[in-house]
Amino acid sequence: GAVVSQHPSWVICKSGTSVKIECRSLDFQATTMFWYRQFPKQSLMLMATSNEGSKATYEQGVEKDKFLINHASLTLSTLTVTSAHPEDSSFYICSAAGGARAYEQYFGPGTRLTVT
Amino acid sequence: DAKTTQPPSMDCAEGRAANLPCNHSTISGNEYVYWYRQIHSQGPQYIIHGLKNNETNEMASLIITEDRKSSTLILPHATLRDTAVYYCIVRVAGGGADGLTFGKGTHLIIQP
Numbered sequence: 001g002a003v004v005s006q007h008p009s010w011v012i013c014k015s016g017t018s019v020k021i022e023c024r025s026l027d028f029q030a031t032t033m034f035w036y037r038q039f040p041k042q043s044l045m046l047m048a049t050s051n052e053g054s055k056a057t058y059e060q061g062v063e064k065d066k067f068l069i070n071h072a073s074l075t076l077s078t079l080t081v082t083s084a085h086p087e088d089s090s091f092y093i094c095s096a097a098g099g100a101r102a103y104e105q106y107f108g109p110g111t112r113l114t115v116t
Numbered sequence: 117d118a119k120t121t122q123p124p125s126m127d128c129a130e131g132r133a134a135n136l137p138c139n140h141s142t143i144s145g146n147e148y149v150y151w152y153r154q155i156h157s158q159g160p161q162y163i164i165h166g167l168k169n170n171e172t173n174e175m176a177s178l179i180i181t182e183d184r185k186s187s188t189l190i191l192p193h194a195t196l197r198d199t200a201v202y203y204c205i206v207r208v209a210g211g212g213a214d215g216l217t218f219g220k221g222t223h224l225i226i227q228p
Contacts, residue, residue: 034215046215093159105216107159
């Protein structure tokens with residue numbers, strides 16, 4: 001299957017700081033990337049959808065000014081959590097679709113964010 | 117997307133077949149049944165999908181009832197590494213541009 005990577009795999013940051021998470025499609029061009037969030041013992045929740053070169057579309061209840069998404073190339077999308085608070089601590093997972101793999105989403109391994 | 121219902125948890129002995137049920141009684145004619153799984157602290161992994169015919173790949177088999185209101189994912193020879201949360205999702209195929217709606221899934225525990 002297609003390979004999607006995320007960096008970092010885990011990060012600890014202090015409250016009030018910002019942290020950037022990268023999502024890369026390694027072997028295909030991802031015209032669409034998705035960002036999900038998963039709290040402990042809960043299911044994945046879609047946060048936003050981004051198309052290369054366009055502004056991201058956020059799900060209801062997700063603050064676009066807090067969770068900045070950039071999809072500037074066909075292989076890279078970034079999620080920046082601004083002014084992080086402890087309640088933002090979660091498992092963030094991206095997925096990608098596009099090109100010959102437009103009919104399916106391929107997930108990254110996830111990034112564990114802990115805000116202290 | 118149609119809603120799905122799955123049992124919250126199941127146990128299966130290692131080496132036996134694991135049969136995971138999913139109800140999707142409100143499925144539309146153009147919606148497919150997709151299965152993903154999530155091993156603890158990892159991203160979801162695609163397993164298989166189908167419309168109305170039974171499907172098989174190297175990972176699993178998918179049996180869809182004739183009325184398409186329910187389906188069963190079969191792992192033919194479960195191993196300890198198959199312990200994961202399994203999600204049944206109904207969606208329109210070609211929906212790579214649409215985000216997925218995950219339910220609570222079934223936590224499958226393979227017992228040694």
